Amino acid sequence: MSSTGAGTPHPAPRPRLARDPGTGPSARRRPLAAPRAHRSNALHPGAWWLWALGLGTAASRTTNPLLLALLIGVAGYVVAARRTSAPWARSYGAFVKLGLAVIGIRLLFAVFLGSPIPGTHLLVTLPEVPLPAWAQGVRIGGRVTVEGLVFALYDGLKLAALLICVGAANALASPARLLKSLPGALYEAGVAVVVAMTFAPNLIADVRRLRAARRLRGRPDKGLRGLAQVGLPVLEGALERSVALAAAMDARGYGRTAEVPAAVRRVTAVLTLGGLVGVCAGTYGLLTADGARYGLPVLLAGVGAALGGLWLGGRRSVRTRYRPDVWGVRAWLVAASGVAVAAVMIRAGSYDPSALAPGVVPLAAPTLPLWPAAGVLLGLLPAFVAPAPPLAETPSKEAS
Numbered sequence: 001m002s003s004t005g006a007g008t009p010h011p012a013p014r015p016r017l018a019r020d021p022g023t024g025p026s027a028r029r030r031p032l033a034a035p036r037a038h039r040s041n042a043l044h045p046g047a048w049w050l051w052a053l054g055l056g057t058a059a060s061r062t063t064n065p066l067l068l069a070l071l072i073g074v075a076g077y078v079v080a081a082r083r084t085s086a087p088w089a090r091s092y093g094a095f096v097k098l099g100l101a102v103i104g105i106r107l108l109f110a111v112f113l114g115s116p117i118p119g120t121h122l123l124v125t126l127p128e129v130p131l132p133a134w135a136q137g138v139r140i141g142g143r144v145t146v147e148g149l150v151f152a153l154y155d156g157l158k159l160a161a162l163l164i165c166v167g168a169a170n171a172l173a174s175p176a177r178l179l180k181s182l183p184g185a186l187y188e189a190g191v192a193v194v195v196a197m198t199f200a201p202n203l204i205a206d207v208r209r210l211r212a213a214r215r216l217r218g219r220p221d222k223g224l225r226g227l228a229q230v231g232l233p234v235l236e237g238a239l240e241r242s243v244a245l246a247a248a249m250d251a252r253g254y255g256r257t258a259e260v261p262a263a264v265r266r267v268t269a270v271l272t273l274g275g276l277v278g279v280c281a282g283t284y285g286l287l288t289a290d291g292a293r294y295g296l297p298v299l300l301a302g303v304g305a306a307l308g309g310l311w312l313g314g315r316r317s318v319r320t321r322y323r324p325d326v327w328g329v330r331a332w333l334v335a336a337s338g339v340a341v342a343a344v345m346i347r348a349g350s351y352d353p354s355a356l357a358p359g360v361v362p363l364a365a366p367t368l369p370l371w372p373a374a375g376v377l378l379g380l381l382p383a384f385v386a387p388a389p390p391l392a393e394t395p396s397k398e399a400s
Contacts, residue, residue, distance in 0.1 A: 054338025095167025278302020
């Protein structure tokens with residue numbers, strides 16, 4: 001006979017807990033498999049910015065629309081794969097819309113203000129406004145050609161790709177964690193930037209809340225009148241939030257500085273300003289053909305002087321860092337992928353510049369160069385090695 005009676009209920013089976021893909025023996029056997037992100041293994045925000053700046057550098061070296069579209073696709077895929085649900089992560093869509101607006105404005109300028117590119121495929125001839133002799137080279141209206149519009153489209157797409165790369169860094173890197181990684185000399189400026197970036201989502205939320213409240217009351221929320229009725233409460237709330245934040249920061253000791261000798265302050269100012277001047281002069285030398293000999297040494301000297309000034313300026317900061325972010329192997333891989341994309345594009349521009357800057361006269365379809373495209377695909381590495389965002393929590397159902 002069975003040891004359990006007929007009236008004794010069988011114990012319910014224990015639910016099996018879902019295992020995190022980033023834990024367990026399989027994850028230990030694959031050291032580069034991307035785990036789920038948490039506080040101790042989150043990627044350093046500086047790695048995201050280096051990756052995005054590498055993509056932006058690559059975008060600045062080409063006007064090929066196929067390569068630019070590939071760069072935008074790489075940035076969008078990484079953002080979609082590694083973006084969290086934090087407020088700053090929602091800024092990527094705004095940067096994409098801003099990029100589309102830049103393309104539209106560039107095309108409008110080409111239509112109404114003309115284009116320096118001569119073309120034979122005439123679209124329309126607008127009435128031309130006569131201008132004085134001192135405005136030679138500028139025209140309003142006139143001939144609109146297909147070549148001019150294509151040139152404007154390439155130029156606008158290049159700027160849009162730069163904005164989208166910056167938007168990808170904003171969506172992936174936490175502003176608060178980036179502030180912790182700044183040198184002490186830049187801490188005050190970093191606090192101002194982070195506060196501004198934090199207030200922007202709050203302003204958007206206030207606008208949405210007030211517009212919804214006005215619609216519920218049957219009042220207009222569009223047009224000049226609706227803008228005035230919504231804008232004033234939003235401005236008042238922003239001012240109140242700013243005063244409260246300033247009082248809270250003052251109570252917590254923000255803005256305190258250590259006593260530094262006057263000689264150290266003067267040396268810091270000389271090194272910082274001299275370093276910035278050296279960086280500007282060295283960069284200008286690298287961009288010009290005549291200054292290629294002295295550009296790199298001046299640039300390196302300027303960077304060294306600026307770093308020395310930042311190190312000395314950090315002595316005025318009396319803050320300490322709690323649990324600083326660690327620059328690990330995955331951060332190196334993410335940053336290296338962006339640097340590799342930029343290096344491949346710069347190298348391709350030196351031996352095959354026509355592939356990166358397709359001409360529009362005569363009008364021809366652009367081609368996709370193989371090696372630069374393969375280099376751009378290196379930017380997809382963060383989508384596989386960076387820690388994945390944590391799984392979304394599902395709300396539990398209440399027992400009826």
